[in-house]
Amino acid sequence: MVNFIGFNQILIIICMTEKEQNTEERILIAAKQVFLRKGMAGARMQEIANEAGINKSLLHYYYRSKDKLFLAVFRLAIQNFLPEIKSILLSDVLVTEKIDRFVEGYMNVLLNNPFVPLFILQEIQRDPDRLLNIFLEEGIQPQLILEQFERAVQKGEIKAVDPKHLLINILSLCIFPIVARPMMQRMLYDNDSDAYNEFLRERKKVVSEFVKNAIKK
Amino acid sequence: MVNFIGFNQILIIICMTEKEQNTEERILIAAKQVFLRKGMAGARMQEIANEAGINKSLLHYYYRSKDKLFLAVFRLAIQNFLPEIKSILLSDVLVTEKIDRFVEGYMNVLLNNPFVPLFILQEIQRDPDRLLNIFLEEGIQPQLILEQFERAVQKGEIKAVDPKHLLINILSLCIFPIVARPMMQRMLYDNDSDAYNEFLRERKKVVSEFVKNAIKK
DNA sequence: TATATTTTTGACCAAATGGTTAAACTTTAT
DNA sequence: ATAAAGTTTAACCATTTGGTCAAAAATATA
Numbered sequence: 413m414v415n416f417i418g419f420n421q422i423l424i425i426i427c428m429t430e431k432e433q434n435t436e437e438r439i440l441i442a443a444k445q446v447f448l449r450k451g452m453a454g455a456r457m458q459e460i461a462n463e464a465g466i467n468k469s470l471l472h473y474y475y476r477s478k479d480k481l482f483l484a485v486f487r488l489a490i491q492n493f494l495p496e497i498k499s500i501l502l503s504d505v506l507v508t509e510k511i512d513r514f515v516e517g518y519m520n521v522l523l524n525n526p527f528v529p530l531f532i533l534q535e536i537q538r539d540p541d542r543l544l545n546i547f548l549e550e551g552i553q554p555q556l557i558l559e560q561f562e563r564a565v566q567k568g569e570i571k572a573v574d575p576k577h578l579l580i581n582i583l584s585l586c587i588f589p590i591v592a593r594p595m596m597q598r599m600l601y602d603n604d605s606d607a608y609n610e611f612l613r614e615r616k617k618v619v620s621e622f623v624k625n626a627i628k629k
Numbered sequence: 630m631v632n633f634i635g636f637n638q639i640l641i642i643i644c645m646t647e648k649e650q651n652t653e654e655r656i657l658i659a660a661k662q663v664f665l666r667k668g669m670a671g672a673r674m675q676e677i678a679n680e681a682g683i684n685k686s687l688l689h690y691y692y693r694s695k696d697k698l699f700l701a702v703f704r705l706a707i708q709n710f711l712p713e714i715k716s717i718l719l720s721d722v723l724v725t726e727k728i729d730r731f732v733e734g735y736m737n738v739l740l741n742n743p744f745v746p747l748f749i750l751q752e753i754q755r756d757p758d759r760l761l762n763i764f765l766e767e768g769i770q771p772q773l774i775l776e777q778f779e780r781a782v783q784k785g786e787i788k789a790v791d792p793k794h795l796l797i798n799i800l801s802l803c804i805f806p807i808v809a810r811p812m813m814q815r816m817l818y819d820n821d822s823d824a825y826n827e828f829l830r831e832r833k834k835v836v837s838e839f840v841k842n843a844i845k846k
Numbered sequence: 847t848a849t850a851t852t853t854t855t856g857a858c859c860a861a862a863t864g865g866t867t868a869a870a871c872t873t874t875a876t
Numbered sequence: 877a878t879a880a881a882g883t884t885t886a887a888c889c890a891t892t893t894g895g896t897c898a899a900a901a902a903t904a905t906a
Contacts, residue, residue, distance in 0.1 A: 435853080453671035454755070457894060467855050472895060533808055534751055538671070540811045547816075554816050576817050576828065577835045580806050588801035591750055591808075594757045599764075599771050600793050611793065618794045622843050652883080674864060684885050689865065 436474045438464045440484060443471075447485045448527035451534050455482075486535065486543060489528045490550045496521045501556055507564035508624055515586060515620045522590045523612065530591045554579065570627040578627065585619045653691045655681045657701060660688075664702045665744035668751050672699075703752065703760060706745045707767045713738045718773055724781035725841050732803060732837045739807045740829065747808045771796065787844040795844065802836045 442464035446455045457478055461468040475481040500513050522529065536543050561575035589596065589612060597608040659681035663672045674695055678685040692698040717730050739746065753760050778792035806813065806829060814825040 449754075451668070451670060451751070453668065456892090458892095468894090469856085469896080470854065473853075476895095478894065530750060530754060533747060533812065534668070536812050537666070537747060540815065544812065544815050547812075552816070558817075574831070574835070577832065579817075580809075580813065580832075581802060581835075581839060583809070584801040584805035585798060587809075588805050589797050592797075592800070592804075595750065595753050595761065595764075596797065598757065598761050599769070600775075600796075614791070615794065615797075618791070618798075622798060622839075626839050626842055673862090675862090685864090686866080686886085687884065690883075693865095695864065 435464075435466060435470060438466065439471055439474055439481070440488065443475075443481050444485050444488060447482060448489065448531045451531060452478075452482050452538065483546070486532075486546060487550060489525070489531060490547065490552070492525050492528060493521055494550060494552070501560070507560065507569050508628075510560070511582070511623055512620050515582065515623070516616050518586050519590075519612065519616050519619075522586060526590050526593065529587050533591070568629070571629050573627055578623075581626070582619070582623055585615075585622065589615060652681075652683060652687060655683065656688055656691055656698070657705065660692075660698050661702050661705060664699060665706065665748045668748060669695075669699050669755065700763070703749075703763060704767060706742070706748060707764060707769070709742050709745060710738055711767060711769070718777070724777065724786050725844075727777070728799070728840055729837050732799065732840070733833050735803050736807075736829065736833050736836075739803060743807050743810065746804050750808070785846070788846050790844055795840075798843070799836070799840055802832075802839065806832060 439460070443455075443460045445463055446460045450456075450459075455478075457471055458468055460481070461471055464470075471478075471481060475484060496517050497514075500510065500517050503510065503513065505513070532543075557579055558575045561570075561573075561578055564570045565572050565575070593608065597603055597605065601607040601611065656677070660672075660677045662680055663677045667673075667676075672695075674688055675685055677698070678688055681687075688695075688698060692701060713734050714731075717727065717734050720727065720730065722730070749760075774796055775792045778787075778790075778795055781787045782789050782792070810825065814820055814822065818824040818828065
């Protein structure tokens with residue numbers, strides 16, 4: 413008998429869109445879709461299985477429980493943000509230039525992962541201690557930014573502001589318009605998605621200017 | 630036989646903390662507690678009944694379904710914010726003074742209702758059309774603020790800024806630190822609640838200055 | 847090719863959950 | 877005091893839901 417395994421594998425590779433990647437990865441992607449939109453409490457294992465186009469039992473075969481699968485998604489969500497942020501924070505430029513880059517880069521990541529922030533805020537409210545620990549494990553270090561602001565103040569590059577307030581200001585201005593998009597797009601732009609996208613594009617400059625204006629001596 | 634009804638009522642009045650107000654109201658208060666913290670998907674009818682100290686059937690007796698009870702809570706949450714905001718917006722003072730008052734008043738309401746914003750953002754993401762309609766029914770008019778900003782620009786009171794960006798900036802700076810409190814209090818203040826309260830107090834001034842600095846000519 | 851191992855599936859289960867109902871209890875009206 | 881109306885309760889119900897299991901299918905190994 414002829415061995416069709418190789419042929420099948422070739423088929424699989426060709427039809428990547430349908431049977432793309434291994435099952436474990438497909439589950440994770442489907443779980444991300446569902447968990448990010450519905451949260452832990454609103455997500456259904458069956459819906460994740462449907463989204464992945466596989467049998468529900470496979471979710472447990474690969475991830476054991478809903479909680480474990482959720483944790484994998486939570487980690488993934490964090491990892492979507494970390495690299496971009498770290499590379500900017502570690503770059504060696506003036507603090508004002510760094511703020512420009514941060515706002516630009518951070519808002520880009522937010523636009524590509526619009527469901528992540530509300531998801532994270534929601535879930536941290538539900539189970540703060542455990543999930544904040546995961547943040548630490550994934551290597552989030554707000555201290556890093558705060559120190560940079562402090563040094564910039566000492567060196568006289570910027571006005572003497574509380575670095576914590578400055579950090580929260582920047583995060584607020586970037587994150588809120590994404591988190592509140594379903595509300596604001598309807599209230600301010602008659603639910604015109606293109607118009608709100610344009611608004612968010614403008615916003616990169618607006619936020620940069622807004623922040624820099626507040627810290628220039 | 631002696632009529633004990635009057636005596637019972639007196640007891641009820643005395644023990645207001647225990648049997649306070651009528652059942653319908655007690656249910657609404659309990660439902661608010663649970664829905665605001667857990668959201669529609671995470672809330673349990675039994676938990677609400679326990680919180681109210683009554684039988685679960687009474688929830689359905691007074692509010693028919695979980696969905697109806699949720700809607701009542703959603704309306705209530707909006708109403709907690711409206712009066713304060715409206716009174717400030719309608720006051721006849723300079724735009725800079727109005728921003729001061731708005732930030733002060735809005736952040737006070739937020740501190741008294743810290744779970745409302747995340748709750749609303751979460752639920753609007755789940756069912757945007759229906760819930761945004763409720764917002765309109767309750768009389769939210771962002772147009773009101775936008776027009777005031779526009780007029781202030783025309784009269785030359787403030788720099789020519791896009792009123793929508795200005796509005797989102799103010800809302801962001803006020804709302805985000807409350808919504809992200811479970812996260813930020815831990816990351817920036819070692820979970821010291823008093824320290825974060827102090828941070829939020831300072832913030833009223835910081836935000837006011839931050840915003841006014843961005844719009845002064 | 848035959849055998850062991852891994853992957854996938856459908857049937858099933860127990861607990862949880864929103865909701866119903868009839869009876870008991872309380873209050874009001876007559 | 878009695879009947880009527882309103883309120884409260886416990887027992888139930890149907891469905892949903894996370895999870896299990898044994899058998900089937902596919903794959904790897906010998």
